[in-house]
Amino acid sequence: MNRLSSRVILRSFILLYLVAFFAYLFLPLLYMSAAAFNQSRFPATVPWQGFTLEWFDALLNDSMLWSSLGNSLLVGAGVVALSVPIGLNAALLLHLLQKRVRTLAYGVMVSPILMPGVILGISTLVFWRGFDVGGGWHLAVLAQTTFIASYCMMMFQARLQRLDPTWEEAALDLGASHFQVMRRIMLPFLAPTAIGAAVIAFLQSFENYNTTLFVYGSDRTLTIYLAGKVRVGLTPAVNALSVIFILLTVAAAVLFEWRRRAEARPAARPVPAKASLGRAAPVPAE
């Protein structure tokens, strides 16, 4: 066999594989989404019984859905309010620790990402029982913050690695106070990352299931509600909700990617997820 034809065979294999992989990735989601518009009472796309929007209508009248959305927003806001400052403080601290202490501290601080989410939920639940605090949105905030703060910390840390230390030194030499250095140099330098960290923290919180499962008490979040609906009370309204979820996700992903590309240097390859470990959504590499 000559070299050219073996290359052609190889290329068609690769193409076949790519098509198969992306079909595998997207077709199930498309199939599920299509069922949201089918008149059938059980969520299915075949047999097609006619186009309808009634399942979206059903969502509007679902009061449980709206209250769980409210809880999700509340928990998300709480997580953002805690994990962004925690991540910022921890990253600044790590930045100046000695190498050996830093490695240890860093290991402890990223460990929540390497643990199953259920463990974080369980340990939070058990710990707060000692103070007579039961499950609820506040425990959901605390349990989620445990690992979401790690992502925020990693994002700030990546940014800090690009900080020119002479800025700070120059400011201090010129007589700036520590507060001034923080307010005029560090915080403006870190501000774009803080916005990114807040977005990631919110999305992580919004879609979290495993950790929330053990601590939500009676404050059901939207993800918990959705999972419950999938298991009992399944109608195509669940698909309608899924379609909305997917559309929002796609919008967020596209927006995020677009923003990052606008910031990235044109020659650089995209790095989708430097911190792509754990249950993460991609954390943008700064």
Added chain:
Amino acid sequence: MQALVARYGGPITALMIFTSLVWVLGLLLLPQLTMIDYSFRPALPLAEIGGPKDVYTLENYTFLFGNAGFLTIFAKTIWSSILVTIAAFAICYPLAYYLARGTSIGRARLLIVALIIPYWINEILRTFAWMLILARGGLINMALMELGVIDQPIVFLGQTPTIVLGMVYAYVLFMVFPIYNVLDTLDKAQVEAARDLGAPWWCIHWRIALPHAKPGIAVGCISTFMLAAGSYAVPTILGGPQSRWFTEVIYSQFFEGMNWNRGAAFAFLLLLVCVTFIVIMMRLFRVSLGEVAK
């Protein structure tokens, strides 16, 4: 410490240390230690907690190892999670290599955006999609019956292999990105040199690409295994009473059996399994914790 104070000043340093300690101790370490403490105590009525019967014991652990049913579920969860990890690696290594080395930068970018979208979609939705496809009246059964291959629908849901398939689908992208990230730094000249010297394609992967990708493979495997072993959504949506996952056992100890101590013991075992897996991967791939948690 002095460097810190010199750089940030006393009050700011104090704030940074305080905030970090609240997080690491208050949210992470103390809850973990409480959970471990719970796991070594008997389940007692509220009145007897702290009383003479509240002593350290191994009974929550010996219970698991004396209960064939739970022990089977525990072993099956570990074994199946390993299968998920291997399968995810097998199907995504070629993709990661293609994205990093096999195509133009422009096309790789486009494909990566296409990967990021499902990566961001909630795992419950991704699993739900497969539930509809595999249900009794779902897509696959309908198609097979239409084609006359079967006359009775096949029961997919509630079987362990179905859960494994569902998990591969739900977690495969956690394997793609870490491997892609390291392969992206592979020097193209090395691959070309090997090819010029007559190395066949499998040799290039075995001797150059795979060794280079080790840290990424380790991270991908650790993430995938942890997600699979700790998954609750996939086994509850695609599974049934015959295919229980260890997380479901833990959940039922907490919210059905109301035996938090036993639940804590089971949770700690799950954590130990994941830690052991991390250590094994680090040894196997000779990577340090710093590289893994980068």
